[in-house]
């Protein structure tokens with residue numbers, strides 16, 4: 001598949017193809033419930049669950065393997081799981097077999113068939129920084145929501161809350177990403193696993209050791225992974241180094257985009273992973 005950044009579907013076909021293969025390689029089924037719940041709460045802690053109930057209808061935009069849908073589906077009436085990757089949707093369908101209230105659509109954020117102003121809630125985690133026009137993607141999500149509906153968004157941060165040396169380390173890692181992400185899938189998978197074992201694992205476990213010794217590790221590279229199982233590290237190394245299109249945003253930029261897309265009462269999570277934000281469709 002070729003990339004078409006001007007695609008009216010607002011998606012990069014090569015990125016979608018790679019994600020499908022990523023979810024095939026790491027379908028997330030072997031993650032222990034406790035670890036999954038802990039990662040889930042990093043995103044959903046700020047979500048106003050009091051606004052949804054067993055009759056609510058909502059969407060998981062860019063659902064991937066369906067790992068978050070599995071935890072949201074039991075709380076709602078209907079969950080629309082949307083992803084443009086057939087391979088990702090196959091994994092999600094498999095994972096969500098026990099939830100007849102999950103419905104699947106193979107579509108990009110710009111092409112999803114959900115009627116305008118039909119949804120009681122929505123979330124879109126780790127998706128819209130991998131598409132050509134992020135603001136347009138947020139607006140597409142907004143249009144699907146009823147007025148007063150909450151929307152949870154996670155976008156990669158531009159290290160606006162980190163020191164300059166941290167940004168320098170990221171810039172170096174991004175040179176590596178530019179190279180690895182252009183490799184054929186098999187090779188990038190292999191290299192990403194080397195990165196997981198030789199960089200993610202030692203740095204994250206070093207952060208854990210420092211924390212246990214009483215040090216603050218907020219700015220220690222990869223400290224967010226310090227208690228996460230190796231499986232997360234392997235998935236995220238492929239996600240991070242295998243994806244060609246990656247954008248980053250400051251908290252201010254995300255606030256502006258959400259505002260422009262019609263969201264009010266915007267709140268951010270103050271802890272990793274940055275930036276997770278929730279807004280209410282005005």
Ligand SMILES: C[S@@+](CC[C@H](N)C(=O)[O-])C[C@H]1O[C@@H](n2cnc3c(N)ncnc32)[C@H](O)[C@@H]1O
Pocket residue numbers: 009010011012015016019020061062063064065066067068082083084085088107108109110124125126127130131239
């Ligand atoms: C990093 S994964 C995140 C998956 C899931 N939200 C999660 O957090 O586990 C990004 C997902 O976005 C999907 N995606 C890519 N481009 C998209 C687009 N234009 N519209 C909707 N989803 C898209 C990919 O197929 C992939 O499954």
